[in-house]
Amino acid sequence: MTQNTAPASTKQKYLKAPVMLSKSEAEVVRALRGNGQTSRVDIAHMTGWSRAKTSQVVNALIEKGYLVQVGEGISKGGRKPRLLSFNKQLGYIIGIDIGATSLEIALADINGSILRRVSEPADVRLPPEELLGRCSMLILELTVAHGIRPEQILGIGVGVPGPVDFTRGVLVAPPLMPDWENYPIRNFFKETFLSAFVVVDNDVNIMALGEQRSGFAANLDHFLVIKIGTGIGCGIMAGRKIHRGSDGCAGDIGHICVDKQGPICRCGNQGCLEAMAAGPAIAEKAMQAASDGKSEFLLKLMESNGGVLTPENVNTACREGDEAALEIIRASGQMIGDVLAGLVNFFNPSHIFIGGGIANFGNHLLIAIKRAVLRRSLPLATTNLTISFSRTGSNAGVIGAIMLALEYLFVVKDDPYYLV
Amino acid sequence: MTQNTAPASTKQKYLKAPVMLSKSEAEVVRALRGNGQTSRVDIAHMTGWSRAKTSQVVNALIEKGYLVQVGEGISKGGRKPRLLSFNKQLGYIIGIDIGATSLEIALADINGSILRRVSEPADVRLPPEELLGRCSMLILELTVAHGIRPEQILGIGVGVPGPVDFTRGVLVAPPLMPDWENYPIRNFFKETFLSAFVVVDNDVNIMALGEQRSGFAANLDHFLVIKIGTGIGCGIMAGRKIHRGSDGCAGDIGHICVDKQGPICRCGNQGCLEAMAAGPAIAEKAMQAASDGKSEFLLKLMESNGGVLTPENVNTACREGDEAALEIIRASGQMIGDVLAGLVNFFNPSHIFIGGGIANFGNHLLIAIKRAVLRRSLPLATTNLTISFSRTGSNAGVIGAIMLALEYLFVVKDDPYYLV
Numbered sequence: 067m068t069q070n071t072a073p074a075s076t077k078q079k080y081l082k083a084p085v086m087l088s089k090s091e092a093e094v095v096r097a098l099r100g101n102g103q104t105s106r107v108d109i110a111h112m113t114g115w116s117r118a119k120t121s122q123v124v125n126a127l128i129e130k131g132y133l134v135q136v137g138e139g140i141s142k143g144g145r146k147p148r149l150l151s152f153n154k155q156l157g158y159i160i161g162i163d164i165g166a167t168s169l170e171i172a173l174a175d176i177n178g179s180i181l182r183r184v185s186e187p188a189d190v191r192l193p194p195e196e197l198l199g200r201c202s203m204l205i206l207e208l209t210v211a212h213g214i215r216p217e218q219i220l221g222i223g224v225g226v227p228g229p230v231d232f233t234r235g236v237l238v239a240p241p242l243m244p245d246w247e248n249y250p251i252r253n254f255f256k257e258t259f260l261s262a263f264v265v266v267d268n269d270v271n272i273m274a275l276g277e278q279r280s281g282f283a284a285n286l287d288h289f290l291v292i293k294i295g296t297g298i299g300c301g302i303m304a305g306r307k308i309h310r311g312s313d314g315c316a317g318d319i320g321h322i323c324v325d326k327q328g329p330i331c332r333c334g335n336q337g338c339l340e341a342m343a344a345g346p347a348i349a350e351k352a353m354q355a356a357s358d359g360k361s362e363f364l365l366k367l368m369e370s371n372g373g374v375l376t377p378e379n380v381n382t383a384c385r386e387g388d389e390a391a392l393e394i395i396r397a398s399g400q401m402i403g404d405v406l407a408g409l410v411n412f413f414n415p416s417h418i419f420i421g422g423g424i425a426n427f428g429n430h431l432l433i434a435i436k437r438a439v440l441r442r443s444l445p446l447a448t449t450n451l452t453i454s455f456s457r458t459g460s461n462a463g464v465i466g467a468i469m470l471a472l473e474y475l476f477v478v479k480d481d482p483y484y485l486v
Numbered sequence: 487m488t489q490n491t492a493p494a495s496t497k498q499k500y501l502k503a504p505v506m507l508s509k510s511e512a513e514v515v516r517a518l519r520g521n522g523q524t525s526r527v528d529i530a531h532m533t534g535w536s537r538a539k540t541s542q543v544v545n546a547l548i549e550k551g552y553l554v555q556v557g558e559g560i561s562k563g564g565r566k567p568r569l570l571s572f573n574k575q576l577g578y579i580i581g582i583d584i585g586a587t588s589l590e591i592a593l594a595d596i597n598g599s600i601l602r603r604v605s606e607p608a609d610v611r612l613p614p615e616e617l618l619g620r621c622s623m624l625i626l627e628l629t630v631a632h633g634i635r636p637e638q639i640l641g642i643g644v645g646v647p648g649p650v651d652f653t654r655g656v657l658v659a660p661p662l663m664p665d666w667e668n669y670p671i672r673n674f675f676k677e678t679f680l681s682a683f684v685v686v687d688n689d690v691n692i693m694a695l696g697e698q699r700s701g702f703a704a705n706l707d708h709f710l711v712i713k714i715g716t717g718i719g720c721g722i723m724a725g726r727k728i729h730r731g732s733d734g735c736a737g738d739i740g741h742i743c744v745d746k747q748g749p750i751c752r753c754g755n756q757g758c759l760e761a762m763a764a765g766p767a768i769a770e771k772a773m774q775a776a777s778d779g780k781s782e783f784l785l786k787l788m789e790s791n792g793g794v795l796t797p798e799n800v801n802t803a804c805r806e807g808d809e810a811a812l813e814i815i816r817a818s819g820q821m822i823g824d825v826l827a828g829l830v831n832f833f834n835p836s837h838i839f840i841g842g843g844i845a846n847f848g849n850h851l852l853i854a855i856k857r858a859v860l861r862r863s864l865p866l867a868t869t870n871l872t873i874s875f876s877r878t879g880s881n882a883g884v885i886g887a888i889m890l891a892l893e894y895l896f897v898v899k900d901d902p903y904y905l906v
Contacts, residue, residue: 088534089534090534114508114509114510229864229866231866238866239865239866287732288729288731288732300832302832302833304724304725304729305724305725305727305729307725309708309724309725309833310834311708311833311834311835311867312707312708312834312835312836312870312871313834313836313866313867313869313870314834315834315864315866315867316832316833316834316867317832317834318831318832318834318864318866318867319828319831319832321831321863321864322827322828322831322832323824323827323828323862333864335861335862404743405828407742407743408739408742408743408825408828409832411738411739411741411742412720412722412736412737412738412739412742412829412832412833413722413729413731413736413832413833414730414731414732414733414734414735414736414737414738415731415732416732416733441755442743442755443741444649444659444735444738444741444753445659446649446651446658446659446733446735446738447731447733447735447736447738449733450732450733451732
């Protein structure tokens with residue numbers, strides 16, 4: 067038996083990711099990916115192969131334990147076609163979504179369906195060993211609960227809230243988590259999960275992957291996902307693929323200049339979108355409004371909070387109809403919309419999905435964003451443009467992390483960049 | 487003989503584009519495209535096919551007259567491999583680059599090599615029938631000079647200086663050329679060139695294709711081409727493909743807001759980049775500087791010009807070291823750089839190529855652009871970023887138009903969107 071064989075039931079020898087395929091095998095796997103359960107006839111149609119060649123490649127994949135037959139499809143005349151599917155015994159996938167203040171982990175099968183999940187508060191300012199150690203603990207708990215071994219984890223997708231050098235899988239100058247700079251996240255997990263291939267990406271890219279998986283966005287060619295929270299980031303789907311850019315840091319829109327005379331941002335520049343419109347700026351402005359006597363409601367909240375306000379307090383005030391709070395949210399929405407207007411002219415997406423903690427503040431923000439985009443973008447670029455809240459909401463991150471890991475599960479022999 | 491056969495020498499029956507291929511044939515054509523002359527062994531290696539299948543597909547393409555054998559390659563032991571190439575007798579390609587004030591047309595062979603070219607001044611404000619009629623005349627002159635028939639033109643690529651709805655091949659709300667709105671450019675040429683498939687795109691997209699073809703940018707995944715002239719536009723290469731966006735109007739960066747209190751743009755908004763930094767704004771500011779007594783040189787030029795200044799006059803003044811003119815160009819460069827800084831954060835390209843009439847004004851503009859980008863973009867996005875003048879210069883447009891036409895020369899049967 068070679069290494070790339072499914073585990074036998076007696077003497078355990080585990081499959082190791084990434085799984086190497088021939089180019090023909092990759093075409094079959096790709097056909098299955100797009101269609102779930104598929105018949106040989108459909109595969110022959112999609113690949114343009116003869117029946118004989120299709121059967122040969124499919125049979126090889128079944129023999130290796132990668133595919134299984136799963137019942138029968140609908141006959142179009144003649145024998146009912148037998149359907150093929152990935153062999154769920156092959157292994158499992160882990161998705162990790164590390165947020166600034168929370169941690170979400172899911173165990174999924176080889177088709178990306180979530181089997182178990184767990185989430186808890188977390189502080190990303192902790193040293194990486196500590197937070198990642200907690201992740202490993204939680205993954206192990208999930209495997210135990212599901213009755214599987216750590217060696218059966220074939221892929222781990224990790225989303226982190228900071229700029230990632232995607233090729234190396236490390237954070238680069240992450241403002242929220244300086245201790246994580248260049249920390250080898252992949253190696254950390256590989257020490258415990260020996261069979262797994264680990265992929266690290268930033269939180270908005272995995273949100274975009276999750277959005278694509280959610281069904282609604284599956285057929286969209288070009289869309290953006292905007293995450294508004296402690297920072298502001300953007301996931302870019304271009305031609306149905308995540309656009310990461312030349313250094314893997316595309317989508318870092320939080321540091322686009324909104325006002326050259328604006329406040330100093332933590333990046334060192336003046337008037338960045340993030341410094342003016344994200345969570346901390348919203349809280350700051352609310353405290354200013356409270357101190358200036360512009361809102362009794364905010365002032366009371368601040369007093370009962372020990373002299374500070376959080377973005378969530380501003381949200382509460384908005385829900386109560388507090389005009390000062392609403393004005394702050396509208397101003398944030400307008401600034402975000404002004405930046406998006408430029409990106410709409412440049413990128414011409416069909417959809418923009420707004421997500422992240424601040425997005426939960428509701429319609430006032432969304433309306434302000436929409437208004438600014440429509441006012442400043444060119445008509446041709448906005449005629450068919452839809453701006454809405456993220457469909458998958460808080461699930462997008464962990465779903466996207468699973469999708470990311472699945473993208474790197476199979477690779478083509480002699481061509482490590484040919485993802486299946 | 488079927489329609490898709492190369493012209494026989496006696497009774498002429500011409501091939502018509504797009505040429506339909508089977509999926510296997512398309513793979514061979516694609517392999518040839520990427521490598522120029524290629525042997526059967528190389529094709530077998532690239533496609534992963536057996537020798538028998540490779541020979542079968544290649545022979546079918548030779549029989550149809552699409553490919554020919556062209557001498558021998560270098561032996562790696564054994565018989566020297568015979569090389570394959572496109573059959574140049576198959577037909578010809580026309581590239582048309584319509585600028586605001588000029589017209590450039592080239593006749594190329596099936597490999598995209600230019601055989602003959604012609605250029606002349608033109609006024610894009612003319613009615614489309616008139617300007618396109620002139621194009622047809624010039625193409626016919628090129629065919630006559632080369633001793634070929636109009637029916638041998640298989641593809642015509644057209645670049646126009648305005649927003650194009652790429653799917654329909656028409657201009658939408660073009661500010662420079664209002665008469666062209668929705669004008670059926672494709673049909674116009676099809677009436678004269680019966681075998682040709684006509685593709686229309688905006689001037690910056692064809693520049694980006696030309697830049698990619700120029701050699702230097704051939705291996706770049708993500709780059710931008712900025713055209714600064716009467717307007718300001720951007721061609722986007724994402725994953726080695728032109729990114730046109732959902733409505734085909736991506737890259738329209740001339741209308742990104744630079745100053746909310748700025749002058750009214752022809753698009754109706756205030757303070758667009760184009761209204762503040764492109765050719766007409768440069769001329770306007772120079773006239774203001776002359777009137778305000780800030781530059782004797784500009785004032786003299788204006789007086790000798792009948793009271794007006796052109797962007798070219800400002801260029802002349804810059805070359806003479808006129809400080810007022812230099813300041814105007816630096817200010818334009820800074821505004822363009824500020825917008826590009828945001829796009830660098832968003833898109834993370836490895837290269838930005840600056841072209842167009844104003845780009846010829848030289849280093850002062852480029853330095854100001856670079857300075858603004860470096861100051862406002864995030865370090866990770868600029869570490870490996872190169873900003874330079876376009877390598878292909880004024881050739882990029884017409885070369886790109888040829889490339890565009892070639893992209894649509896072959897399509898796969900049953901899948902009109904599968905470009906070879």
